Amino acid sequence: MYNLETKHTARRLSRFKLGAAAISLIMPSWALAHGNINAQTLKGVKIPETPGLVNGKTAVVVDQAAAVQLGKALFWDTQVGSDGVACASCHFHAGADRRTRNQLGSGILHTSDAASASTFAIGGPDYELKASDFPLFRFEYPWDKYSKLLFSTDDVVASAGAFRRQFNEVNETGDGHDLCETQTDDIHHIVDFNARQATKRNAPTVINAAFNFRNFWDGRANNLFNGASAFGNRDPNAGVWVANNGGKAKKKQLLLKNAALASQAVAPPLDMMEMSCQGRTFLELGRKLLDRRPLETQQVHPEDSVLGSVRDVSGNGLNTSYGDLIKKAFAKKFWLGKGDFGASGSGVPYSHMEANFAFFFGLAIQLYENTLIADQTPFDDAVGEDGFPVGYTLQQKNGLAVFQDAHCSNCHSGPTFSAAINPEVYAPPGKKLSYYPLVDRTVLTEQGDNFGVDRTLVDTGFADTSVVPNDYDPGLGGTDPFGNPLSFTGQYLATLADPKKKMADPVKILSCELGDPFVIDFLSNELIADKRGGGRCKGYKKLSRTPSPAVVKAELQKPDQGRLSMAVNGAFKIPTLRNIELTGPYMHNGSMKSLEEVVEFYDRGGNGTNRHHFATLVFQQGFTAKEKADLVAFLKTLTDERVRWERAPFDHPELLVPQGHEDGVNPLGPDLAKDRFLQVPAVGRSGRTVEQGPLKPFDSYLEP
Numbered sequence: 001m002y003n004l005e006t007k008h009t010a011r012r013l014s015r016f017k018l019g020a021a022a023i024s025l026i027m028p029s030w031a032l033a034h035g036n037i038n039a040q041t042l043k044g045v046k047i048p049e050t051p052g053l054v055n056g057k058t059a060v061v062v063d064q065a066a067a068v069q070l071g072k073a074l075f076w077d078t079q080v081g082s083d084g085v086a087c088a089s090c091h092f093h094a095g096a097d098r099r100t101r102n103q104l105g106s107g108i109l110h111t112s113d114a115a116s117a118s119t120f121a122i123g124g125p126d127y128e129l130k131a132s133d134f135p136l137f138r139f140e141y142p143w144d145k146y147s148k149l150l151f152s153t154d155d156v157v158a159s160a161g162a163f164r165r166q167f168n169e170v171n172e173t174g175d176g177h178d179l180c181e182t183q184t185d186d187i188h189h190i191v192d193f194n195a196r197q198a199t200k201r202n203a204p205t206v207i208n209a210a211f212n213f214r215n216f217w218d219g220r221a222n223n224l225f226n227g228a229s230a231f232g233n234r235d236p237n238a239g240v241w242v243a244n245n246g247g248k249a250k251k252k253q254l255l256l257k258n259a260a261l262a263s264q265a266v267a268p269p270l271d272m273m274e275m276s277c278q279g280r281t282f283l284e285l286g287r288k289l290l291d292r293r294p295l296e297t298q299q300v301h302p303e304d305s306v307l308g309s310v311r312d313v314s315g316n317g318l319n320t321s322y323g324d325l326i327k328k329a330f331a332k333k334f335w336l337g338k339g340d341f342g343a344s345g346s347g348v349p350y351s352h353m354e355a356n357f358a359f360f361f362g363l364a365i366q367l368y369e370n371t372l373i374a375d376q377t378p379f380d381d382a383v384g385e386d387g388f389p390v391g392y393t394l395q396q397k398n399g400l401a402v403f404q405d406a407h408c409s410n411c412h413s414g415p416t417f418s419a420a421i422n423p424e425v426y427a428p429p430g431k432k433l434s435y436y437p438l439v440d441r442t443v444l445t446e447q448g449d450n451f452g453v454d455r456t457l458v459d460t461g462f463a464d465t466s467v468v469p470n471d472y473d474p475g476l477g478g479t480d481p482f483g484n485p486l487s488f489t490g491q492y493l494a495t496l497a498d499p500k501k502k503m504a505d506p507v508k509i510l511s512c513e514l515g516d517p518f519v520i521d522f523l524s525n526e527l528i529a530d531k532r533g534g535g536r537c538k539g540y541k542k543l544s545r546t547p548s549p550a551v552v553k554a555e556l557q558k559p560d561q562g563r564l565s566m567a568v569n570g571a572f573k574i575p576t577l578r579n580i581e582l583t584g585p586y587m588h589n590g591s592m593k594s595l596e597e598v599v600e601f602y603d604r605g606g607n608g609t610n611r612h613h614f615a616t617l618v619f620q621q622g623f624t625a626k627e628k629a630d631l632v633a634f635l636k637t638l639t640d641e642r643v644r645w646e647r648a649p650f651d652h653p654e655l656l657v658p659q660g661h662e663d664g665v666n667p668l669g670p671d672l673a674k675d676r677f678l679q680v681p682a683v684g685r686s687g688r689t690v691e692q693g694p695l696k697p698f699d700s701y702l703e704p
């Protein structure tokens with residue numbers, strides 16, 4: 001056994017590995033190691049390519065500049081929402097949401113407490129958050145999670161979205177608000193008026209999200225974009241209408257790789273809590289927007305780095321239409337065809353361009369978000385002789401040392417400080433990876449009896465750190481609308497139990513590549529040859545073995561799935577730490593207002609101990625006050641000053657963001673509470689003015 005494990009370990013060190021507990025011992029040629037830390041500069045790191053999107057004879061996009069213009073306009077345009085909400089309404093502050101009013105969700109994902117769906121412990125609809133409301137889990141001794149719990153809640157600090165209404169039809173003229181009928185909202189209401197709904201989770205930053213293999217906290221935004229929904233190959237109804245040389249369009253399956261941003265982008269516009277009246281389709285959204293001027297009610301700065309050249313002379317919006325931008329950006333075969341694309345409720349047939357509007361929407365926003373790369377931080381500066389960036393102070397150096405010693409860099413690794421990064425980032429220049437380490441098996445969680453540790457299967461880049469009890473939110477442990485596990489791990493175990501079953505995602509998992517292969521703790525008569533092994537596991541046949549279907553089924557029936565334990569329920573995507581100073585509130589439930597509270601959370605080893613808590617990485621640290629301050633000082637070196645001052649490429653049009661309600665009549669309807677708005681001014685390539693000042697951390701906007 002010793003020789004087998006030693007051989008396996010030596011082999012692992014000879015290759016690039018990604019994993020929650022893996023250390024990158026070999027850096028690609030573009031990477032600069034800082035001391036002994038498992039993180040590198042982001043400068044020079046290329047975004048994983050989406051084959052066929054902008055390159056090749058049959059490229060989807062024929063004018064990338066026009067596509068970026070289209071994507072930026074769509075992202076910031078309040079006409080996209082049914083009632084004045086833009087994608088940017090939840091991502092306007094360093095790519096995140098810093099609003100403080102009407103941001104509370106009531107914990108509707110809490111599976112074991114039905115009453116939580118309609119109750120609030122902190123405030124309620126239209127509540128103004130205070131500094132004293134945080135953190136959402138408070139202990140008698142903040143450094144000790146075993147001390148008396150003074151306060152906890154399943155409330156979520158999320159984002160105000162749309163009013164609860166049923167879609168009737170789009171408004172093709174006028175203010176761009178859809179024609180919808182108000183529905184009774186038992187949760188989000190103020191007396192007899194509906195308030196805007198709050199989303200289920202906190203909004204993560206979109207900056208540097210281009211490097212993620214999957215998006216959303218639960219990973220449901222698939223790496224493969226199917227042109228219609230977030231679910232990639234899982235969605236049997238998805239397809240793109242493509243015209244042949246004769247002009248006749250047929251619906252075809254089209255899966256674009258490394259397009260998780262596009263998969264993510266098409267979900268909120270139809271979500272009844274986030275942006276849409278219930279029942280709206282992308283065809284209807286296309287019908288509303290195609291003849292409209294982008295951003296027609298919003299100011300565009302004359303020096304906008306992307307939109308300045310197409311700014312309308314009025315100063316509001318662009319001098320073109322959405323339809324014309326699509327024609328300029330995308331190949332004709334996706335918008336010029338003829339066919340039966342269905343018809344609206346009024347009987348008017350949809351056009352080819354309307355039928356493919358989700359396709360255009362997702363890819364244009366992806367190409368825009370691909371420009372939002374923050375790689376000019378103090379951490380990315382040249383390295384001095386001592387192994388630290390040359391501009392670092394002694395406190396920042398000490399903080400980096402604490403970051404490494406406390407195991408932070410095991411999960412917050414790589415150039416984005418996140419193990420959820422696309423593995424292609426680690427491919428040597430000019431080469432492609434032959435295997436994507438998206439699932440691992442390693443010792444991260446305690447055994448059920450709290451003695452020793454489990455060998456646990458995990459989705460790389462997702463972790464259970466016990467921010468909340470697992471039943472508050474399943475996270476990666478959830479399922480898609482088609483009944484498939486969101487986790488690759490869950491799908492993998494299902495195929496081991498039934499070899500005839502295929503994974504919903506075309507992901508290859510090799511037993512010989514697992515950190516702790518099955519041969520370590522299963523008997524030889526319990527194992528069979530891994531049929532997936534193939535060429536990559538050649539020469540490592542002893543490691544290329546999986547439990548037999550009968551053994552798998554027996555293990556899955558045991559408490560906690562026996563030796564096939566998996567840490568997916570309550571696991572969430574490990575977020576980037578870049579610009580973390582500006583992207584509060586923190587965690588998937590927005591439960592912490594400051595970096596100091598985040599550090600306190602990790603110092604005590606979480607807010608509890610879930611069954612699959614990552615105990616070998618998140619445990620009581622015993623930081624001193626100085627070490628905590630040093631660690632926060634280091635984290636602030638991950639801020640790009642262009643983000644802080646909204647300089648190009650982080651400049652943007654004007655945006656009115658709903659932030660709570662006030663007395664008066666809402667023009668959308670007499671049964672809706674009147675909106676208050678936060679005005680986000682248009683900013684050009686040079687960024688915010690001195691008078692406007694820089695973006696500030698979330699807790700700076702809170703009253704005591």
